[in-house]
Amino acid sequence: MAKIAPMFECTNIKGKVAAMTITTFTSREFQQNANRAQKAAQAGPVFITNRGETGHVLLSYEHYQRITGKRRNIVEALSMPGLADIDLEVSRSHELPRPADLS
Template sequence: MAAQHHSHPQPVATFSSREFAHDLAGVKRAAQEGPVFITDRGTPTYALMKIEDFRRLANSGAPARSFLEVMDALPGTAGIEFEPPRLEGLVKPADLDD
């Protein structure tokens, strides 16, 4: 089966946790073709893939942006000055003398 390239890779095979435990070599062979899902009670809970594929996926996303960068990117919000008021008197320093 040819590997599919989606933003969320589709599994080439699915194994139950029990099958995974009893046939690790077979699961690893399947993972050579693409992601393998391991299920727990029928629900996919883990994905096994080649390390090269994992690294490619981990590095393929856009760099992380701060909350301020995300807000500035919204239409009509660039350049808005926001200075929240300081919250005074809500927090008391801990008394460590006891």
């Protein structure tokens, strides 16, 4: 029988708090009840275990998009929105550069 953990609050990468239920299926239960696992994934992640060790996590596509931030490429993934409005003052160093030690 699948184990269902109580709901808990989590904060995603955008700072939004949401309630989520974690469900655990053994690999055998998952094979026999894939439809039930898909329904459980609508409420939160479904952990699929094999011999007691978590091997896979089933997420709804909507949840996957939320946690990945719907990023399309590495530039967007590494960009930090909202930083354009920050003033950054960097003082210029007047020290002479040292030669590189290539030994």
